[in-house]
Every structure is written in C-alpha cells, then in structure tokens.
Amino acid sequence: MKTAISLPDDLFRALDDRARQLRVTRSGLIATATREYLARQPPTGEATEAWNRALAKAGQPGNEAAAIAFRRRSKTVLARTRRRSAW
Numbered sequence: 001m002k003t004a005i006s007l008p009d010d011l012f013r014a015l016d017d018r019a020r021q022l023r024v025t026r027s028g029l030i031a032t033a034t035r036e037y038l039a040r041q042p043p044t045g046e047a048t049e050a051w052n053r054a055l056a057k058a059g060q061p062g063n064e065a066a067a068i069a070f071r072r073r074s075k076t077v078l079a080r081t082r083r084r085s086a087w
Contacts, residue, residue, distance in 0.1 A: 042084055050077045 007015065019029045054077045058070040 040084070042081060047078075047081055050081050053077065 015026055015029060019026045022029065024032075051074070054070070054073045058066065058073040
C-alpha cells in the first residue's frame with residue numbers, strides 16, 4: 001500500500017542517510033521501524049489492567065496507610081508499563 005506522510009526536514013535527512021547506510025529503501029526502513037515499534041507496544045488495555053492489579057493489591061485509598069501504599073504501587077506499575085512501551 002502506498003501512503004504519503006509529512007516529516008520534519010531533519011528527520012527526513014536522518015532517515016535518508018540511514019537507509020543509504022543500510023542499503024535499503026526509505027520505505028523499507030520505515031516499514032521495519034514501524035513493525036519493531038508496534039511489536040514493543042503493550043496490548044490495548046494493558047495500562048487499565050495494570051491499574052486494576054495495583055488497586056486489587058493495595059486496596060482503595062481511604063485511610064492514610066492505604067492511600068500511601070496505593071500511590072507507591074501505582075507509580076511502580078505505571079513506570080514499569082511505560083518502560084516496556086518506550087521506543
């Protein structure tokens with residue numbers, strides 16, 4: 001399938017240079033990069049599932065101890081989820 005995209009000039013130059021270095025077409029490099037990026041993304045709904053697991057483990061905030069535990073666990077789970085999805 002053919003498509004048209006807009007890229008900033010500096011990104012286009014970097015793409016063109018790298019494609020030349022790798023001896024592939026720009027389209028081939030974009031396709032490879034897109035496949036790799038999509039493979040690293042968490043499945044849809046994973047963030048919600050992570051949030052629900054944190055709630056189940058720490059409990060609903062309401063008293064001070066539960067609220068502190070909830071915030072700690074939520075930050076840990078969300079940071080882990082972000083690291084997995086970083087490109």
